[in-house]
Each structure stands twice: as C-alpha cells, then as structure tokens.
Amino acid sequence: MALVEAVLALIAVCIGFALIAQRSRLPYSVILVVGGMAIAFIPGMPQIELDPQIALAFFLPPMLQASGYRTDWRDFRTNLRPILLLAVGAVLFTTACVAIVARILIPELPWAAAIALGAIVAPPDAVAASSILQRLRLPRRLVAVLEGESLINDASALVLYRFAVAAMVTAFSPWEAAVALVLVAGGGVAIGWVVGRAAIWIIPQLRDTLLETAATFVVCFAVFLAAEAVHASGVMAVVTAGIMLGRASHTKLSARTRQETRVVWGFLEFILSSLVFILIGMQLNAILDRLDAYTPLTLIGLTAGISLVLIVSRFVWIIPAVWLPRLIPSVRRADPRPPFSHTIVLSWAGMRGVVSLAAALALPIGFPARDLLIFLAFGAILATLVVQGTTLEWVIKRVGVEEQRKTRMGWEEAAARTMVAQASLARLMAHADDPLDGAIAQDILPEYRDNVRLLDGISQGAVAAERTSRLQLRLEALQHGRARLLRHHREDGLDDELLQRIGQELDLEELRLRRLLGASEEF
16 A cells, blocks of 8 residues: 555656646656655655666556657658667767766776766657647657657667676677667567557457557557567567557547547556656665765766766767768758758757666666766756756747747648548438438438538638638537536436437537637638
C-alpha cells in the first residue's frame, strides 16, 4: 500500500505542477524537474532511487510507440536525410565533443568513460520539447525533422553507449563498432517490422475495443523486450512497430477503437512523462550524498562546461549540415536551403531528458567515476531544460518562425471534406434506382446533398450567412435532442449504458458541427 500511496501522491503532485506550468507558460518538464528537486530536499522525505531497468523498459517503450504512432510516414521519409544527419551525425559529433572536453576537465577519466558520458548526454529528448512545440504553430517540416530525430537518436546514442561501457573490458576498433551499430539498428528495425505485421493482423481479430487497446500496450513492451533479448535496438524496434501501427490504424481498426485508443494513449503519455521528470528531480539529493569528495564549486564548473559543450556543439554541427549539402546543385534544386531562422530553432531545441538519466543510472557498479558521470548527466539535463526549455518559445517568436494559428478550416481541409462528401453522395445515388434499397436511398439523399452543398460553400467561399444559419440550426436541433434524451433518462429511467452510448454519438456530431461552424464564420 505504501507504494500505491506514493504513486498516487506523485500523480497528484504532477497534476499540480502541470497547472503551474500552464499558468506560467513554462515547459512542464522544467517545472516537474525543479519541483522534484524541491520535494527531494524537504526534511524527512525518503530518498528515491529510480531503477534504470524500469526507466528504460517501463517508461521508454510506451512514449516511443506513441510518438511513432503519430508520425507521418510520408514526412518522415521525405526528410530522412536531415533526420539522419541529426539522429546519427549530431549524436556522434556531440559524443566526441563531450568526451574530449571531459578528458580535458577530468584528466584521470578513461577515454571509454568519457565516451560513455558523451553518449549518455548526446540525444535530445522529444518529450522535453513537446509541450512547447504543441503550444506553438511551427512550419510542418521543422516539426517533422525534430520529431523524426527524436525517434532515432536514442537508438544511435544507446548503441554507442553500450559499446563505450563494453570497451572498459574489451577493446573495440572503430570499424567493429560501426558494423555493430548497423547490425544492432537493423536488427531492431527487422524485429519491429515482424512484430508490427503480426500485431496488424492479430489486433483486428479481437473485435473488442478494450482488448484491442490493451493489445497495443502489449505490443510496445513485447517488441522492446524481444529486441533487447537478442541484443538488437529495442528503441528502433518500438519506433518501427509504432509507425506501422499508426499507418494501419486507418484501415484495420474500428472508428471507436481509434478514438478510444487515442484518448488512452494521451493519458498514458502525460502520466509517464510527468512521473519521469519529477523522479529525475528527486534523484538529486541521493546523487549529491555520494559526491562529498568534490567541492560544490568544482561540480558547478564541470556541469557548466559539459552543458556548454552540449549547446554549442549542436550549433556547430547543424549550421554546416544545413548549408554544405546545398553546395551540390542536385541537392539544392531538390531541397532548397531553409531560412536561417529554422536552423536557429533546430539548434536551440536540444533539451535532454529521460533517456540520458536512465542511461547514466544504468552504468555498472564499479564503473570509473560512476557517481560523477551520473551527476554530470543530471546537471546537463537540468541545465538544458532550464536554459533552453524556458527560452525556446521566446527564441521561436523572436526569430519569427511561428506561423499564424488558424482558427478556421484551411482550403486543403475543406477540399478534402468536400471530396469525402461527394464520394459518399455518389455511392448513395448509385442505389437510388435499386428495386430494394432505392426508396431508402431516395429518402436520405437530401441530407447528403445538403452536406455537399455546405462543404462546397466553405471551400469555395459561398454566402457566409446561409452556411452559418444552416449549421446553427443543426446545432440547435442537436442540443434540443440531447436535452430530451437527458429528460427521458431522468424521468423515465433510460438505461445508463444507452445514455452514454447515444450521448457519445451526439458529442461527436456536436464537435463536427462546431468545427464546421467555426470554419463557416471565419471564411
């Protein structure tokens, strides 16, 4: 019961900190980490040790699969070159820079340990930036590159980290490490593809929303553990399976399953990411207790040096990586150089998070300078979250990258909706002369024709007053119907299950009408 009470208390605290973050317009990851530190220093608070295996195997797979599930495969494939330059190139470059500086600052540190530190802090964390990116409207390609980087960089960093740790015992040549990196990543992709294909076939056979939703959770953990069991990349396996499930969900899952799965996974992402960041903050007092051999000034200086290298090295890598390929005419024609403001935002969005801390805590007992490396990783997480996390929104607005938020339906969306409505009408009209279904089709044709006229009006800018009146009448009729349903439940004892089922249908229709009404009033 003590564990249950502690988890519930932490969730309640996370909700409170999330509210503070909303009111202060600060990234909630920053508030959670700082809040966790404050809680850790409350007298009498127990020291919490976050098991690295739990952090990697319990927290990471669901968050990765949720990101993969939302990934637009076409955008990911289109931007594969810049994504790989960041997820692989920037990780390797940052690792090298941090390792060199760590050796300069701490001469007694072995090279393998310095490289391990570099691999620990190299990958930026998407969860740390998501609260900012979701609040602002950024160019589609910029978001696609940042999200694509976050899906792959953890894999490249963790593989590099694994070889750096192993190098303390066995020597590896750079060639062997490079081949192993390809094999580990490729093995993860292969396992993710196999499990993803199996899940795409099995899940629809369950024919039950709750079972299908539960199965998606099983998939993310199963694919991660299966890949790790054969020493492949669990991160790449989860990401691959997540992207496949996301693409297949539009055709293989029912509408109800898609809707409810989206809500459940959104809730899970909030809970897991909140718990991770607050637990990061609560590690601090336990880490400091084991570093009494270092003066506070020394620790601050080392943390500042490593954090500065992290921030600067990302700029040093990204600016040439954006400009140099465009010197090749074929690349420049196919992919013109983006505005320099995009490069600035891409370089500044380098906050570290859960993967860095979990990798640091997973260092074997007895590893050289283990406690110091854990502290430096924690310091890098805190510094990048506070420095970059609190200023990223300001930087985005300052360089003018943020696009004007659209409160109305765009032309592309209106045209797509019109296409759907016209296709539905054409299919219904094909039944109009049918001897069996013709009368029914003729009866409901006016409703479909009305919907096509409405959407045509929005996409072509027809008279706004007529469109608005038509939608308001529909909304008024729906609200009147809902009121009658509630009265029937209250006075005549309508079954609660029926009330919820019909009410959900009315909610979805109301959301659709309000969306169209907003579009109609804006055009």
